[in-house]
Amino acid sequence: MMHRAALAAALLLPAALSAQTMRDFSTSRQLHGETRLIARVEYGAGTLRVAPASGSDLYRVAMSYDGERYAPLSAFDAASETVRLGLTSTGAGGFHIGSRRQLDQRAVITLSPDVSLDLTLQLGAAESELELGGLRLTDLHLTTGASRTTLRFSRPNAGLCAAAAISAGAADVSVLGLGNSRCRQVVFEGGVGKALLDLSGSWPSEARVRVQMAVGSLTLRLPRDLGIRLTLDRFLSSFPTAGWTRRGNAYLSPGYEHATRHLDLSVSSTLGGIDVEWVN
Amino acid sequence: MRTRSGLFAALLLVAATPGALRADRRPAIDTARDIWGMIQQLRDHDTTQSVRPQAIAAAPAGGPTVELGDLSQPARLEARLAPLARTPAARLRVSVPNGQARLGDYSVGSDQTVRGHLLVLRGDADVYGRVQGNVVTLDGNVIVHSGAVISGDVLAIHGRVREQGGVVDGAIRTLSAGATAVPLSPVELTLRRLAGLAGVIITLGVLGLGLVAFGRHNLEIVSDTVSHSFGRSFVTGLLGQILLLPTFGMLVVGLVLSVAGILLLPFAIIAYVLLAVVGVVGGYLAVAHALGETWTRRRLAQGTVVATASSYRFLAAGLGAMLVLWAAWAALGWVPVAGDLIRGAAILVTWFLGTAGFGAALLSRAGVRENFAGRIIPPEALTDEYLWATPQFGVPAVRRPGATRSPTSGS
Numbered sequence: 175m176m177h178r179a180a181l182a183a184a185l186l187l188p189a190a191l192s193a194q195t196m197r198d199f200s201t202s203r204q205l206h207g208e209t210r211l212i213a214r215v216e217y218g219a220g221t222l223r224v225a226p227a228s229g230s231d232l233y234r235v236a237m238s239y240d241g242e243r244y245a246p247l248s249a250f251d252a253a254s255e256t257v258r259l260g261l262t263s264t265g266a267g268g269f270h271i272g273s274r275r276q277l278d279q280r281a282v283i284t285l286s287p288d289v290s291l292d293l294t295l296q297l298g299a300a301e302s303e304l305e306l307g308g309l310r311l312t313d314l315h316l317t318t319g320a321s322r323t324t325l326r327f328s329r330p331n332a333g334l335c336a337a338a339a340i341s342a343g344a345a346d347v348s349v350l351g352l353g354n355s356r357c358r359q360v361v362f363e364g365g366v367g368k369a370l371l372d373l374s375g376s377w378p379s380e381a382r383v384r385v386q387m388a389v390g391s392l393t394l395r396l397p398r399d400l401g402i403r404l405t406l407d408r409f410l411s412s413f414p415t416a417g418w419t420r421r422g423n424a425y426l427s428p429g430y431e432h433a434t435r436h437l438d439l440s441v442s443s444t445l446g447g448i449d450v451e452w453v454n
Numbered sequence: 455m456r457t458r459s460g461l462f463a464a465l466l467l468v469a470a471t472p473g474a475l476r477a478d479r480r481p482a483i484d485t486a487r488d489i490w491g492m493i494q495q496l497r498d499h500d501t502t503q504s505v506r507p508q509a510i511a512a513a514p515a516g517g518p519t520v521e522l523g524d525l526s527q528p529a530r531l532e533a534r535l536a537p538l539a540r541t542p543a544a545r546l547r548v549s550v551p552n553g554q555a556r557l558g559d560y561s562v563g564s565d566q567t568v569r570g571h572l573l574v575l576r577g578d579a580d581v582y583g584r585v586q587g588n589v590v591t592l593d594g595n596v597i598v599h600s601g602a603v604i605s606g607d608v609l610a611i612h613g614r615v616r617e618q619g620g621v622v623d624g625a626i627r628t629l630s631a632g633a634t635a636v637p638l639s640p641v642e643l644t645l646r647r648l649a650g651l652a653g654v655i656i657t658l659g660v661l662g663l664g665l666v667a668f669g670r671h672n673l674e675i676v677s678d679t680v681s682h683s684f685g686r687s688f689v690t691g692l693l694g695q696i697l698l699l700p701t702f703g704m705l706v707v708g709l710v711l712s713v714a715g716i717l718l719l720p721f722a723i724i725a726y727v728l729l730a731v732v733g734v735v736g737g738y739l740a741v742a743h744a745l746g747e748t749w750t751r752r753r754l755a756q757g758t759v760v761a762t763a764s765s766y767r768f769l770a771a772g773l774g775a776m777l778v779l780w781a782a783w784a785a786l787g788w789v790p791v792a793g794d795l796i797r798g799a800a801i802l803v804t805w806f807l808g809t810a811g812f813g814a815a816l817l818s819r820a821g822v823r824e825n826f827a828g829r830i831i832p833p834e835a836l837t838d839e840y841l842w843a844t845p846q847f848g849v850p851a852v853r854r855p856g857a858t859r860s861p862t863s864g865s
Contacts, residue, residue: 200626202626
């Protein structure tokens with residue numbers, strides 16, 4: 175009788191439904207005369223916003239995360255001026271997205287505009303809004319997985335950026351005001367998906383942009399006042415060459431000769447369409 | 455209650471000192487800030503269990519030791535401190551290498567210097583002076599007042615760090631207590647699942663109605679193919695599932711390589727996906743039709759009076775039968791083990807029947823070919839009355855479908 179009751183109780187007890195423990199974590203560091211910061215941001219899943227800090231912080235992070243599966247990253251090494259921020263998986267399975275609830279994770283990271291910044295962002299299944307305009311970027315490395323990412327340079331970079339490398343997997347990526355990054359060399363590698371590259375902004379002289387798109391659609395938003403020398407390498411991809419002037423292996427944008435700023439643009443696309451939008 | 459009275463006191467203070475707000479702007483702002491600080495303090499203080507402030511004695515050898523040198527893993531430190539939070543004050547002992555531990559609120563005066571780390575349990579750490587190390591609170595806040603200098607990191611576990619003008623050389627961190635999302639109760643869960651199941655039934659029912667109304671002939675042929683060639687349909691469906699993606703890939707590559715065909719690629723992709731969905735859903739409905747038909751005819755054979763033996767009835771009965779397992783899961787899915795077993799069975803049965811239906815749709819070319827439908831007499835003669843009136847066995851004058859093993863060519 176007891177056994178039957180125990181069995182019935184075991185069967186009728188409510189299942190321990192997979193509860194999610196959301197936790198709030200924040201970290202910051204006051205600015206104490208630092209001139210340089212190497213920031214490594216890892217973010218597996220959820221919504222991420224990165225923006226310039228407005229106060230006297232070197233960096234500040236506020237996040238809400240799933241305490242069952244993730245742990246916040248917050249490690250600063252004063253000797254190398256390096257900080258690691260973000261979320262790391264606590265399990266061995268990496269950033270496995272088991273349910274849509276995991277995407278409820280949110281993080282806001284602000285970085286000081288007063289220090290030279292070498293920024294690396296590794297994003298997984300994230301929806302990201304990255305406003306890097308106004309920072310003092312020296313290097314940028316952005317890697318995204320299956321994500322929707324908007325990288326924006328609303329204001330010119332306060333310093334000169336040596337290089338920016340953006341690598342997108344199966345992603346929907348928009349890069350707006352790339353010229354404001356003031357990077358001498360920009361490399362964009364797109365896997366599968368959709369990419370929008372807005373090349374407006376104040377480019378430094380002798381800037382070069384290399385775009386490699388595997389499968390997917392690429393939209394290039396080009397400012398009319400920028401003289402662009404375009405080299406194309408495409409396979410089963412369309413490109414509207416009307417209006418461009420052929421010179422050797424390259425195409426010159428309308429008004430290239432009279433433009434005050436020039437940009438070398440190299441586009442390589444395997445399968446998909448390349449659209450061009452001209453903007454003033 | 456205590457918070458409410460505190461707020462009331464703060465408001466009374468504001469009412470009683472109108473001069474402070476009437477003075478020039480700066481003092482008014484400062485006064486407002488002070489009052490806000492008081493309110494915050496009252497609110498935060500109310501959340502922590504009030505204990506008599508005291509030093510915590512060092513633990514004997516082998517007792518609990520908390521290392522505060524590295525605060526980069528706050529969750530780990532929280533787990534280490536959790537047992538201490540539950541220990542009665544009288545029995546609390548903890549060692550902090552290169553530091554000290556306090557119970558209850560603790561203040562570092564403006565002329566005071568704390569050398570080493572500071573751990574405060576169940577209370578706030580008010581720092582006006584200097585701390586030459588890290589500061590950690592559990593179930594309390596850290597307030598870094600103007601003039602305070604903390605040379606290390608600050609961490610408030612289940613609390614907040616309020617920067618009021620002091621200097622913190624290290625990182626400032628806070629970690630909230632975990633707020634577990636309240637799982638649904640079994641009743642809520644059952645209701646939600648039943649609502650989902652009702653949605654599926656309505657959707658399939660509407661699709662089935664449309665199929666019977668506009669494509670009855672094709673539906674009946676696919677249904678008959680399932681009934682008469684079930685094994686063959688299942689194997690075909692299985693192969694179809696395996697070949698679905700490679701065929702899609704070949705289609706895309708073929709169109710791309712033909713250059714001109716690249717223009718057709720978007721349409722081809724959409725058409726292929728649509729055909730696959732129609733094949734699977736239509737096949738599933740055809741299986742429901744076949745089940746319903748078999749069941750209805752058996753009832754008729756047993757002498758049960760059935761108002762109408764139409765395809766609508768077959769479909770409704772079949773869908774009901776096929777979704778019984780899902781209904782059981784919706785009702786009992788919250789039961790440990792049994793719920794998972796029922797769900798597994800429902801998935802398996804659905805896949806099995808869906809595969810057979812998909813295979814039948816492929817075999818019959820979406821109900822165009824009758825080769826495997828067991829129809830050896832003209833379709834116009836295959837009325838419900840004929841099927842009902844003619845026994846399956848024992849009448850040599852009439853050969854029923856299925857009598858011949860080899861398929862015959864269709865009309």
